[in-house]
Amino acid sequence: MLVRRCAVLLIEPREELGLDLQSMFSGGSALTATMHWVALAPHLDREVTLAADDVALLGSVGQTVWQQRAALEQQYGADIVARLLDHGLLVGDARLGAQESELSPELAHWRERDDTLRAQHWRPLSAVAHIYSRWRGMQSESGMQFPTFDDLVKEYGQPPSPAVERGGASDAIALPAPAADALDDLLLRRYTGRNFDTTAQVPLALAARLLQRTFGAQDQRMMAPDAYVLKKTSPSAGGLHPCEAYVLAQRIDGVAPGLYHYHAVNHVLEPVQALTVDEARQLALVAVADQQWFADAPIMVIVAARVFRNFWKYRNHAKAHRALLLDAGHLSQTLYLLATEAGLAGFVTAAINEVELEQALGLDPLTDAVIAVCGCGPAGPGDYVELRNAT
Ligand SMILES: Cc1cc2nc3c(=O)[nH]c(=O)nc-3n(C[C@H](O)[C@H](O)[C@H](O)COP(=O)(O)O)c2cc1C
Structure with missing residues (x-):
């Protein structure tokens, strides 16, 4: 053999x-390695x-x-x-x-x-980083902690300052204040929602718009015979758009609770797993590692990259895995902005149980890398919940 x-x-x-x-009682070091x-x-x-x-x-x-x-x-x-x-x-x-x-x-x-x-064609370090940074079974009881800023300051002292001077302050060029414009309204209203209305349904037309304008193809281009890239509203390394959107639907009008794959070109939801209302809520909670403040979002999107779609071009490439993470980040910001425009609150988190999500979606982590969970929905009474648990 x-x-x-x-x-x-x-x-x-x-x-x-x-x-x-x-050793400690006899005057030596208590610590052994x-x-x-x-x-x-x-x-x-x-x-x-x-x-x-x-x-x-x-x-x-x-x-x-x-x-x-x-x-x-x-x-x-x-x-x-x-x-x-x-x-x-x-x-x-x-x-x-x-x-x-x-x-x-x-x-x-x-x-x-x-x-x-x-x-x-993973870069070896990237494959190790991805596979060994996944969570399974992470919840409050097994170590998911939600310290307040006060707790953190008590434990670690003051954080580094929020902004920093580089170079001589006296040489700094004063810039004019930006003029207000229409985009400001959207940008400045965007926030991370932690207080979703537990009963509100999202109209199908709105859910369709959020998905199509964030994750859908706005155009398709043939770069070489039978070699296509998609145009989306977010940028993507090499135009490859490897990130797929899997929708965990809890309360979308006309869509039964369950897991779906959103097809970026066909603009359809492909059923992956039907769930009861309770199962969908439970999976949502597992997905975000017990962060109850996200679990009631009526629409959650699990972003998972088909790694070979990117690594096909960027083989064994030092930057390829980083590009996947950046792509997922851009998509989540676009979803935030579309949600804001529609009067909804959005969120994104990387504190997720990738392994349970892979199992629910039938994905192999070597080929499909679950990167983040984002979502949105109408805010509940009391609206804005101040940042307590940012990671
Ligand atoms: C990569 C990333 C991961 C995040 N993870 C969490 C999280 O696990 N839990 C949470 O409550 N918020 C999370 N957030 C949201 C941030 O806490 C939030 O963006 C930050 O507090 C600023 O608030 P704003 O989005 O309302 O401006 C995450 C944001 C990003 C970009």
Whole structure:
């Protein structure tokens, strides 16, 4: 059987701190530090603790050229090779001389996950950053905290000043005050809503406008034979618009509660999962990691990038993942402004449970990166809720 290393692997020397009371009572340091190696390999979606032998072997096997398993076993021992294959850090190939008995379903699974990762052309650091920054099961009880500014100042002292001088203040060029214009009204009324009306329905025509003007194609251009880009109201790196909008509908006239995919060109909502009213509210709460102040928004949009739509052009590119995040940010601001124009409050958050959203939407995080959740709706009585929980 032939083997090689998985495509993307970062090995972190991790420090684990502990308390040594005995040492403390005898005048020594109470703090102990234990070191161990941790493998971060995005196709696994979990961390693996490594022994020094594992690190040595992984450092000697490349991710491109296939090698004979037997030769590696001779050099490092059969146990370690088997262990790293089981963990998915080494991958084997069925088509490259493997015996039937060597091809367990686990080995085939890791091979397939590794192939999926390779096919996307992620920059290795970006793949690690994305996969290992996702939340699952994050809620108030499991660590989602909502400190007030007072709490933060007590804990960390004053924050850095809100604005900063660079260069000589005496050389600063005084600028004229901007003239008021029509766009000001929209820009200055935009705010993050944390107090949605729990009963208000959004008319279908308004929901359709919000989706089409934010996430819909305003035009389509053929850049080369059968190679299209979309024109939207927000900019996108390379004009590729990899961000897809998945709508979690709670109260849109004529649209049953559930998850939908918004088709940017056809301007239709494609049903993904029907939900009861309670299930939709519960999924909304899970989506925003227990931030109840967002969970009643009648329209939520989960923004998830089809990474290969961008990485097709920006292969293994240092800036590509950053471009996906910027694209999602632009879309959310456009939704905010359209919501403001319609007299609705908007929001965006990155404090989200990506894993539960991937599961609900049937998305693979290696191919479709859930980035943010935004939404909007009519404000409830009392209207503006002052910032308490900004992240
Ligand atoms: C990337 C990003 C993430 C945010 N995440 C949260 C969040 O998790 N919870 C929240 O209440 N607000 C969140 N906000 C909203 C900000 O707190 C808000 O924009 C900020 O307080 C300024 O208020 P304004 O939008 O009303 O001007 C987020 C905003 C951005 C741009």
